[in-house]
Amino acid sequence: MSFISVFDVMGPNMIGPSSSHTAGAARIAYLAQKMINGPLAKVEFILYGSFARTYHGHGTDRALLGGIMGFSTDDMRIRNSFEIATENGLKYSFTPNEEETDIHPNTVDIIMTNTAGQEMTIRGESLGGGKVHITQINHVEVDFTGEYSAIIVVQKDVPGVVAWITSCLSDRRVNIAFMRLFRESKGHTAYTIVESDGKLPEEIADTIRQNEHVLDVMVVQM
Structure with missing residues (x-):
């Protein structure tokens, strides 16, 4: 028999009205901004399914924008995220896509560009109760929830890299x-995602980068 927590039913502490359309959306964007280096200059949100149809009325747009600025689900600043983004010089846009239907109904693609010109695309799904899945990084299929601290290693798909990480x-x-381990195809770019029970050492990213086949390391502390 599976166990269902009261928090799965009621959802997390949040700025409402909906755990899936606001808390989940904020959570996806919060995780996304932790995966790119430095401050953001521009972000585009592509919305699918019910996100695309109801994003303004349910506050999904405010929640996404707040999350991408690092606001947690219960941060009161989410209510003023448009004004805060404008004050900070962050360019943003929301584009509903109702044509692609073979997709989870609460899905968003987040296309981020930082001030150094680096671009990254993250796809996330809001599952309800504030729970989320990150399902793509730069169009490579992945799977993690953000419920644990995580190390995301971008690497060449060659022998020995996973052993080095462990x-x-x-x-x-x-x-x-x-x-x-997730990869584009054999011998190309791969992603190793490691989730840990506790806080990750601050220097771990620099240590893992010492391997010549490691392209980038992202640390998402929870």
Whole structure:
């Protein structure tokens, strides 16, 4: 018998009105902004399914914009996220896509560009009760929830890199909760996602980057 928490029914502490359309949306964007270096200059939100149809009335747009600025689901500043984004010089847009239907109904693509010109695209799904899945990074299929601290390693798909990552974590006594490898195709770019029960060491990203086949490392602390 599966266990259902009262928090799965009621949802998290949040700025409403909806755990899936506001809290979940804010959570997706909050995770997305942790995956790109430095401050953002521009962000585009592509909305699908019910997100596309009701994003303004349910406050999904305010929640996404607040999350991308680092606001948590219960941060009162979400109510004024449009004004705050404008004050900070962050360019943003919302584009509903109701043509693509073979997709989770609460899905958003977040296309981020930082002040250095780096671009990254994240796709997330809001599952209800404030729970989310990140399902794509730069159009590569991935799967993680953001409920644990995570290391996301972008690497060449060659032997030895995963062993290097686990060795770095073991040396620092990091307890691995989940570890998954995703790749574009054999021999091309791959993503290793490691989720940990506890806070990750501050220096772990620099340590993992020492391998010549590691292209980038992102640390998402929870």
